[in-house]
Amino acid sequence: MTFKKIPNHLAVIMDGNGRWAKKRSLDRIYGHIEGIKSLKSVIKGVMEYKIKYLTVYAFSSENWQRPAEEVDSLMRLLDKYIKIELPYLIKNKIRLNFIGNIVRIPEQSKSTLLEAVEKTKNFDELNLTLALSYGSKEEILDAVSKISGDVKKGVIRIKDINDGLFSSYLYTAGIPDPDLLIRTSGEYRLSNFMLYQCAYTEIYFTKTLWPDFRKKNLTAALKNYEKRVRRFGKTEI
Ligand code: IPE
Ligand code: IPE
Numbered sequence: 001m002t003f004k005k006i007p008n009h010l011a012v013i014m015d016g017n018g019r020w021a022k023k024r025s026l027d028r029i030y031g032h033i034e035g036i037k038s039l040k041s042v043i044k045g046v047m048e049y050k051i052k053y054l055t056v057y058a059f060s061s062e063n064w065q066r067p068a069e070e071v072d073s074l075m076r077l078l079d080k081y082i083k084i085e086l087p088y089l090i091k092n093k094i095r096l097n098f099i100g101n102i103v104r105i106p107e108q109s110k111s112t113l114l115e116a117v118e119k120t121k122n123f124d125e126l127n128l129t130l131a132l133s134y135g136s137k138e139e140i141l142d143a144v145s146k147i148s149g150d151v152k153k154g155v156i157r158i159k160d161i162n163d164g165l166f167s168s169y170l171y172t173a174g175i176p177d178p179d180l181l182i183r184t185s186g187e188y189r190l191s192n193f194m195l196y197q198c199a200y201t202e203i204y205f206t207k208t209l210w211p212d213f214r215k216k217n218l219t220a221a222l223k224n225y226e227k228r229v230r231r232f233g234k235t236e237i
């Protein structure tokens, strides 16, 4: 499959794991486990289509409010997923990164994550970013406080504050804005995901639950993206 244009940066809000499990009378965690298969399938597709940046929303700053049992299972799953996938990432020259406030992530999962980030830091076949303990409002507020501090210290001047500078203070510094955002499970909202970065992102909503979302669904989203006319406020030429 070839496309007339593909996104340089694809972002995904992987939603619907719990409902997928509920439909089968299973515990929610089985939805998360199945969701990992979807992630693997999407990563394969993204590599094949030569998309350079993939960012996936894995755990939001608000998800900490879920029952402790689910949070613990998700953190253990994160640890297990990275351990199992690290050889694949290395073999395929995939750079793993994260965005989010990871101080809250349990030590074991955090050290596995940081080790994988370190071991893959020189790769750039694909930049895979996990949004973990991520909240866009928190990210923006963090940026504002760091910028204020730097203004106070004289590192920057108020008149230097522009889009480029502001972006460099976000967790996503160095990562281009997403061109396409996919949200699964039929929810039509951003749920505190990349609010600043998605100013001109094309959005694709699908009713498919994340554990059912596989490469063919990615292909359908990319087919749809191919037809989009991105104007960025200008007139069409
Ligand atoms: C997305 O699936 C995964 C996470 C938020 C961690 P959900 O767990 O939100 O599944 P639903 O939305 O309840 O079906
Ligand atoms: C968004 O899904 C976060 C992730 C997919 C990780 P949620 O399930 O947490 O979002 P809401 O609560 O339905 O908005």
Ligand code: MG
Binding pocket: 015, 016, 017
């Ligand atoms: Mg959800």
